[in-house]
Amino acid sequence: MDFSLTEERRMLADSLRGTLKRGAGWAQLTELGVLGALFTEAEGGFGGSGFDIAVVFEELGRAGAVDPVLEAGLAGGLLADCGESALVEQVIDGSLRPVFAHDEPGHRYDGAVHARVEGGRLSGTKTVVIGAEGAGLLVVSALDGEETALFAVEPGAEGVSLRPVPALSGGDASEISFERAPARRISPSGSAQPLIDARIAAATLALCADAVGVMETVRDMTLDYLRSRKQFGRPIGSFQALQHRMADVVIEMEQARSAVINLAGHLGAARALRDLHVSATKNVVGRTAHLVAEEAIQMHGGIAMTEAYALAPLARRLIAVDHRFGDEDWHMERFIALQAG
Structure with missing residues (x-):
């Protein structure tokens, strides 16, 4: 399985990053075609794979964007599964949320x-x-x-x-x-549960990729603070204890990133295998997101507890990751059950 990004995905990531840096909102994101990247060509989009989803949401997380792209993609995916092509077209062009x-x-x-x-x-x-x-x-x-x-x-x-x-x-x-x-x-005859499960799996990937992007921004903010904040006449980042704690954070983040990449590559796998990777990834990312938020607040000191400081909403966003689509304990239980067969 090839885990490398295609040239098209790199271009999408670069374009999205530049657009978000300019303070893009819902209209600019839809104009850029962000929602189209979440749907297959058959559904009217130009992406739809696990890696397309991961690329989009990592950039949204890195920028701290709060536009409901995940929600529109989840609901729009279900509309596509139900054959509501006219509504899906409106979702992709941004006229329907x-x-x-x-x-x-x-x-x-x-x-x-x-x-x-x-x-x-x-x-x-x-x-x-x-x-x-x-x-x-x-x-x-x-x-x-x-x-x-x-x-x-x-x-x-x-x-x-x-x-x-x-x-x-x-x-x-x-x-x-x-x-x-x-x-x-809108759903065809029979239970819609398999459709729901598949789209929630994709939404879980989106949430985890978003968390990886947020963690990268929080890491960079923390490193900048450690380099600039001085104590006893020198930057606190020169203290070995803080260096070790930051190194632990970076190691955990790389594991979370690897888990997201692995899930992106298995999103289209058979249901049991897909769900196994969903639970493994959500468990790792939920735990790591909490660790990164906690360590960033600790290393920033009192300033991190103020609403005016940019870290506060990002830390809350990381804490919230574990409470959507199943927390780390729930996914650990499901992972064990799936492994047991």
């Missing part, structure tokens, strides 16, 4: 679905829906009879109630209540 409402209160990453549709009306509650405020379409998982299906719901429809709060990672997270809200089934 959908989000996927799947998690429900009281469930620990197991994806259990209790929301239900009867007679074209959806009832139930979804929680921690990132980017729902301002979204143009809700893609919702719900039971249709005894099978899990996907439904398109208008955010402003009767019976839809959003309660947004600030998200730890940036942006907003909403709890959404549905009380007999009109819903259109």
